[in-house]
Amino acid sequence: MAKSLNKNLHKxxxxxxxxxxxxxxxxxxxxxxxxxxxxxKVVLCNCDDPRVSNFFNYFAYNFEFLGLKKLIANCYKSxxxxxxxxxxxxxxxYLEYNGDKNxxxxxxxxxxxxxxxxxDGDFRNKECIELLKEADIVVTNPPFSLFREYVxxxxxxxKKFIIVGHQNAITYKEIxxxxxxxxxxxxxxxxxxAAHFIxxxxxxYATASNHKDGMIRVSGVVWFTNLDxxxxxDDLYLCETYKDHEKKYPKYDNYDAINVDKTKxxxxxxxGTMGVPITFLDKYNPxxxxxxxxxxxxxYDKDVVGISFLGEKDARPLIKGENTYARVFIKNKKI
Numbered sequence: 001m002a003k004s005l006n007k008n009l010h011k012x013x014x015x016x017x018x019x020x021x022x023x024x025x026x027x028x029x030x031x032x033x034x035x036x037x038x039x040x041k042v043v044l045c046n047c048d049d050p051r052v053s054n055f056f057n058y059f060a061y062n063f064e065f066l067g068l069k070k071l072i073a074n075c076y077k078s079x080x081x082x083x084x085x086x087x088x089x090x091x092x093x094y095l096e097y098n099g100d101k102n103x104x105x106x107x108x109x110x111x112x113x114x115x116x117x118x119x120d121g122d123f124r125n126k127e128c129i130e131l132l133k134e135a136d137i138v139v140t141n142p143p144f145s146l147f148r149e150y151v152x153x154x155x156x157x158x159k160k161f162i163i164v165g166h167q168n169a170i171t172y173k174e175i176x177x178x179x180x181x182x183x184x185x186x187x188x189x190x191x192x193x194a195a196h197f198i199x200x201x202x203x204x205y206a207t208a209s210n211h212k213d214g215m216i217r218v219s220g221v222v223w224f225t226n227l228d229x230x231x232x233x234d235d236l237y238l239c240e241t242y243k244d245h246e247k248k249y250p251k252y253d254n255y256d257a258i259n260v261d262k263t264k265x266x267x268x269x270x271x272g273t274m275g276v277p278i279t280f281l282d283k284y285n286p287x288x289x290x291x292x293x294x295x296x297x298x299x300y301d302k303d304v305v306g307i308s309f310l311g312e313k314d315a316r317p318l319i320k321g322e323n324t325y326a327r328v329f330i331k332n333k334k335i
Contacts, residue, residue, distance in 0.1 A: 021197055022141045022164060024054040026190055030223050031058065033188055034162060037137065037227050039067035044135035046123050047142045047150075049075045050095035055140055060107035063099050071097040072131055076121045092121030094131065123150065132157055137227070139163070148174050151224070155183070160227055162187060164195070167220040170278050171294065171326055173304055179281065180291045180306070185232060186282050187223030193279075195221035222282070236283045238268035238332075249274075253318040254311035255295070257329055271335040273307055275317055275327030292329040305329070 045055040050073035059071045074094030096113040100106070119125045123132075123142070132138070132153070141164035142150040152174060154161050169175050178184040196215045242249060242258075249258040249267065257273035260266050263280045273292060284291070293306020296315035307329050309315060316323045 021052070022054055023196060024058060026195060027054055027058045029191075030162065030188055031139075033229050033231075034225075034227055035066060037160070040069050041136035042070040042072065042134055043068055044131060044138045045071075045073040045140045046128060046132065046135075046138060047075055047140040048073050050093070056095065056097075059139070060097050060112075063097065063107065064105065068099070069136075070134075071095075072135065074117070074121055074128060074131060076123075092117040092119065094121070123153065129153075129157075132159065136160060137162070144169075148172055151175060151178070151184070160225075162223060162225045162227060165222060165224050166218070167193075167222050167278060169224070170281060173301070176294050176304060180293065182286050184224055184226050185284065187225045187229065188231060189223060189282060190221055193221070194219045232285060233287070235285055235288045236263070236266070238266055240265050240267045242267035242270040250319050252310075253321065254309060254314065255317060255329070256308055256310065259317065259319060259324060259327070266332075268332075269335065271332065273329055273331055275324075275329055278326055278328055280328055280330070288332065288334055289330045290333050292331060294329060295327045 043059050045053060045059070048055045050056045053073055053075075056071070056073040059066070059068065063071060072094060074092070076092065094115050094117065096115065097107055097111065098113075099111075101111050102108065117125070117127050119127050121128060123129075136159075138154060138159050138161040144166055147165050147169050150163075154163075155178065170179065175184070194217055196217050240248075245267070248265070249260060249270070251258050252275065255273070255275065257275050258270065260274050260276045263277060263283055266274065266276060266280075275295065278294075291306075294304055295317040296305050301315075305315060311318070317327045318324070
């Protein structure tokens, strides 16, 4: 089952048709942590078919509650409730909503402005970039295969954002540099570190507790943001000690750092460099830790690795000649 799912996901990535549709409960669960950021702001959902998007539904029905100024939603012309789009839609549209006008507290059809693009609605299109310039906060689920390019555009135009992505994106050179420089971080996340997306081309992989026909379960899905959130200021509680359990923390062959297999095992008394799982970033507080770099899978790249390299060719985190999992190099700033 897992192999079949991964095969389909790789096929989606290769075809650049990986538009997964996010469930409304997952959007509600995450957005409740950002309420104060939305007041008086223009929100753009630029990778969402506005006719069916749960992002558009959430912000339209909570427009007054959040105190929004304007809501805009658009997508590529062929995007629909279908993972593998047929690219057969002829016209790309976008919707604008400026709030309730008739007092019924419901976003009625006549209150939503429907506008047509001359182009295809791709987020890189000039027309869509003009909408991006107007926006204060971007909230959406961009195609995973275009994640690097999508985030690069947001940074270029200095936009605030809350977007869905896969945790593997953390290892992308372009994304990790932003994380290291505290320009992007992880949000609150999905239950169990997995998201159930809507599409019609897969066998139902959802578990019994949240079963829904037409769903696909994807592990390692996270929220990325550059908006300040409370969890980012919480210290990670450390209860392990290095001095009493040195054997538990072997040193790498090719890095002057110790290996920590689990975030909960980070020692409270170690002042040197530590290699921790990338899942540590879910608990990262920049006031408690400093991110130095990340282990590389190939050649040494100083901008990525960030610490001295002791080997000649292999930049992977090696212990007795064996490769470990990807590691983020950190130091405890409070020791």
